[in-house]
Amino acid sequence: MALHLTSSIRGRDAILPQGHERREFHVRARVSMTSGAWPEGLVCLAGTAATWVGAHRSRMARSQRSRRSNGKTSEVFQPFWEGFAVQPSWHERALDVAEVPGAGRGWVARRQVQKGELLLSIPRVAAIEVDMDEDMEGWEAELALNVLRRLDRLGPAADPRLRQKHELQALWQDYAKTFPEAPAGAAFWPQDAIITLGWPATVEQLLAYSQQIQESAQWVSGNGNVPRDAACWAVSAVITRSFAVDDEVRAMIPLADIFNHEPRSASSDVHEVAWSLEGDRFEVHAPQTVMPGEEVRICYGEESAAELLAVHGMVLPKNEADYLEVFESVEDLVAAVESICGAPRRDRLARLEAD
Numbered sequence: 001m002a003l004h005l006t007s008s009i010r011g012r013d014a015i016l017p018q019g020h021e022r023r024e025f026h027v028r029a030r031v032s033m034t035s036g037a038w039p040e041g042l043v044c045l046a047g048t049a050a051t052w053v054g055a056h057r058s059r060m061a062r063s064q065r066s067r068r069s070n071g072k073t074s075e076v077f078q079p080f081w082e083g084f085a086v087q088p089s090w091h092e093r094a095l096d097v098a099e100v101p102g103a104g105r106g107w108v109a110r111r112q113v114q115k116g117e118l119l120l121s122i123p124r125v126a127a128i129e130v131d132m133d134e135d136m137e138g139w140e141a142e143l144a145l146n147v148l149r150r151l152d153r154l155g156p157a158a159d160p161r162l163r164q165k166h167e168l169q170a171l172w173q174d175y176a177k178t179f180p181e182a183p184a185g186a187a188f189w190p191q192d193a194i195i196t197l198g199w200p201a202t203v204e205q206l207l208a209y210s211q212q213i214q215e216s217a218q219w220v221s222g223n224g225n226v227p228r229d230a231a232c233w234a235v236s237a238v239i240t241r242s243f244a245v246d247d248e249v250r251a252m253i254p255l256a257d258i259f260n261h262e263p264r265s266a267s268s269d270v271h272e273v274a275w276s277l278e279g280d281r282f283e284v285h286a287p288q289t290v291m292p293g294e295e296v297r298i299c300y301g302e303e304s305a306a307e308l309l310a311v312h313g314m315v316l317p318k319n320e321a322d323y324l325e326v327f328e329s330v331e332d333l334v335a336a337v338e339s340i341c342g343a344p345r346r347d348r349l350a351r352l353e354a355d
């Protein structure tokens with residue numbers, strides 16, 4: 001007789017404000033026996049495992065049902081909406097936070113939303129920002145350190161001048177508990193795991209990005225006097241949840257970071273409207289008309305599959321922004337055309353420029 005009892009449990013707990021607690025379990029269990037009668041102890045063991053799995057399954061089903069029917073997920077965000085002074089008022093909002101299959105939480109329309117409509121207006125003082133100079137490198141590290149400062153999570157030996165007291169500190173501390181606990185992006189994977197992806201251009205791109213991100217985490221860990229894990233958490237939070245606004249700043253904007261990504265190419269009109277900085281408030285406008293119950297997504301940028309994998313650890317089934325680089329520059333393209341057609345290169349370039 002052989003008995004196989006295999007089980008794997010992955011759990012994630014996130015404590016949310018006001019006593020709300022979310023538990024997610026992924027349970028897989030299999031009990032099998034090839035021959036003979038079941039000894040009593042093993043029957044008990046198998047029975048216990050089955051009951052345990054069943055109980056967790058029904059608990060999951062119950063919580064999923066309630067999320068769908070009574071908008072509890074959304075209510076968890078009411079104190080944040082009000083505390084961060086988001087407009088329109090909570091009762092007049094057009095959106096609800098809901099669990100979206102395969103994408104965590106997202107913003108779902110409570111009523112029909114018109115393209116261009118103002119969805120969220122968040123005071124600038126509620127955001128955590130860095131200025132973006134042209135070609136600014138290393139913004140991830142600076143913004144991650146600012147996040148740790150706002151959360152009052154710097155280590156004891158950090159420069160005391162970095163310490164920050166802020167009226168919204170406690171609210172931010174609660175809000176940050178809703179973020180993923182660990183980075184998922186390929187930038188945080190071990191090198192061997194990146195190499196197993198196989199496609200040379202992608203592997204090269206991911207290894208270079210991973211090195212940049214690891215250096216940022218190193219810098220944050222040193223300057224913030226925090227363990228490496230805490231630095232990686234902060235860097236991952238800023239690369240997955242911050243946005244460049246009007247080419248001026250890169251900002252972590254509470255509640256606006258719940259929009260999921262709609263992958264679009266540059267030619268799509270979804271690029272036309274989303275973020276802006278209006279005086280002392282950040283605004284998000286609807287990128288397109290959305291029916292009640294549908295999710296409102298924004299386009300994070302023209303992100304290829306490799307870029308999404310590097311930052312978010314996700315590969316989307318369909319991504320119209322994905323591309324395969326064939327020529328590095330217009331000159332290379334023209335040279336290739338010239339070699340095929342035999343026409344003089346200068347003529348071709350002039351014609352291309354005139355067009």
Ligand SMILES: C[S@@+](CC[C@H](N)C(=O)[O-])C[C@H]1O[C@@H](n2cnc3c(N)ncnc32)[C@H](O)[C@@H]1O
Nearest residue numbers: 102103104105106240241257258259260261312
């Ligand atoms: C800015 S947050 C969006 C809110 C997030 N879903 C949440 O639960 O807090 C970005 C993260 O959402 C997830 N995400 C965004 N767009 C997605 C999409 N189109 N498909 C799957 N996951 C997505 C990824 O985990 C990504 O790192």
